[in-house]
Amino acid sequence: xxxITLPYRRVVVKLGTSVLTSGGTSLDRAHMVELVRQMAxxxxxxxxxxxxxxxxxxxxxEHLGHPKLPANVASKQMLAAVGQSQLIQTWEQLFNLYGMHxxxxxxTRADLDDRERYLNARDTLNALLDCGIVPxxxxxxxxxxxxxxxxxxxxLSALVALLADADKLILLTDQHGLFTADPRSNxxxxxIKEVGRITDDIRxxxxxxxxxxxxxxxxxxxxxxxxxxxxxxxxxxxxGHAEGIIETLVMGGEAGTRFTAHACPLDAxxxxxxxxxxxxxxxxxDAGAVxxxxxxxxxxxxxxxxxxxxxxxxxxxxxxCGPGGQxxxxxxxxxxxxxxxxxxxxxxxxxxxQLGFSYGTVAVHRNDLVIL
Ligand SMILES: Nc1ncnc2c1ncn2[C@@H]1O[C@H](COP(=O)(O)OP(=O)(O)O)[C@@H](O)[C@H]1O
Ligand SMILES: N[C@@H](CCC(=O)OP(=O)(O)O)C(=O)O
Numbered sequence: 001x002x003x004i005t006l007p008y009r010r011v012v013v014k015l016g017t018s019v020l021t022s023g024g025t026s027l028d029r030a031h032m033v034e035l036v037r038q039m040a041x042x043x044x045x046x047x048x049x050x051x052x053x054x055x056x057x058x059x060x061x062e063h064l065g066h067p068k069l070p071a072n073v074a075s076k077q078m079l080a081a082v083g084q085s086q087l088i089q090t091w092e093q094l095f096n097l098y099g100m101h102x103x104x105x106x107x108t109r110a111d112l113d114d115r116e117r118y119l120n121a122r123d124t125l126n127a128l129l130d131c132g133i134v135p136x137x138x139x140x141x142x143x144x145x146x147x148x149x150x151x152x153x154x155x156l157s158a159l160v161a162l163l164a165d166a167d168k169l170i171l172l173t174d175q176h177g178l179f180t181a182d183p184r185s186n187x188x189x190x191x192i193k194e195v196g197r198i199t200d201d202i203r204x205x206x207x208x209x210x211x212x213x214x215x216x217x218x219x220x221x222x223x224x225x226x227x228x229x230x231x232x233x234x235x236x237x238x239x240g241h242a243e244g245i246i247e248t249l250v251m252g253g254e255a256g257t258r259f260t261a262h263a264c265p266l267d268a269x270x271x272x273x274x275x276x277x278x279x280x281x282x283x284x285x286d287a288g289a290v291x292x293x294x295x296x297x298x299x300x301x302x303x304x305x306x307x308x309x310x311x312x313x314x315x316x317x318x319x320x321c322g323p324g325g326q327x328x329x330x331x332x333x334x335x336x337x338x339x340x341x342x343x344x345x346x347x348x349x350x351x352x353x354q355l356g357f358s359y360g361t362v363a364v365h366r367n368d369l370v371i372l
Contacts, residue, residue: 019240
């Protein structure tokens with residue numbers, strides 16, 4: 001095989017349960033070998049591949065002989081605990097066929113939420129790649145409760161793409177991409193080839209999973225695409241069973257639905273803010289503050305805040321909402337909720353008098369603020 005120059009040097013490939021089971025009830029190992037063959041070839045050509053794999057729950061069901069279980073979280077966690085070891089063993093055996101090693105990273109939202117843990121996870125990912133090992137990521141379903149979960153591997157793969165500073169995110173599923181409606185129930189639906197910004201009109205096209213195997217359907221894939229685009233990472237949603245699909249996409253060929261990267265990507269700190277979990281606390285701001293934040297790129301001052309919802313410490317991530325309750329952005333609070341409560345609507349020069357101390361005149365600095 002002749003050596004080729006690839007347009008992408010580091011890609012995240014997310015394989016949904018629908019791809020790994022080929023729509024059935026057990027892992028389709030024959031197809032997994034083919035996917036590994038493609039990734040191994042790209043690796044030889046100099047492209048680093050990070051794999052985000054679903055399929056633990058499906059593998060657990062298969063390994064235990066499809067037991068009848070109550071449909072609750074405990075059953076899913078038990079299946080994931082059994083299935084994850086089967087899944088990673090399978091990947092390891094298949095990559096070993098090509099002389100490659102894999103390293104397992106099981107993440108939860110909490111690992112990405114805290115900046116220090118986020119940086120640790122990034123170091124591990126980079127260390128694996130530096131050693132030529134393929135990082136294989138899944139959510140740590142066996143221990144993750146709803147509160148600390150990312151919840152679906154589409155969003156997880158976008159967070160991993162941000163973490164790895166990847167230059168492409170490939171979401172492979174059982175459809176050829178985003179259609180004008182769910183093709184399972186709308187045979188006339190048409191494939192959308194390219195999406196710039198993901199608008200509400202685009203979001204309305206995306207339904208949930210058409211099967212009981214997948215989590216989130218197209219809706220979570222669009223959330224993932226949105227996160228990655230904002231970080232300057234192009235995304236493709238394509239069919240995992242299309243011939244040579246990973247090779248085609250990494251070599252710059254066209255397939256599926258392309259989501260172009262935004263022209264002015266966020267810096268690393270703002271990318272982390274975007275990747276951080278939805279905060280529990282909200283700052284409600286007035287129309288003047290909305291204008292200052294969006295139009296002028298200003299910091300948020302206490303005088304623009306009209307109400308605070310939820311409790312938070314200094315340094316916590318908070319949502320910023322406009323007068324109608326609409327989400328405007330997300331930022332890091334310079335004051336805890338109790339102190340900020342005392343200086344709501346307060347002019348900058350009165351802060352110290354009001355509190356007896358001051359962490360400065362801004363509630364959320366523009367460097368710690370991402371507009372959504
Ligand atoms: N507009 C749409 N275009 C394509 N697929 C859609 C759309 N809306 C909903 N879907 C559904 O999303 C499913 C893929 O998501 P999901 O079942 O979660 O798969 P995966 O396991 O690959 O993540 C498709 O099988 C399809 O039924
Ligand atoms: N973490 C779960 C998969 C969650 C998920 O998002 O599934 P999918 O929609 O098939 O990508 C598992 O390994 O079974």
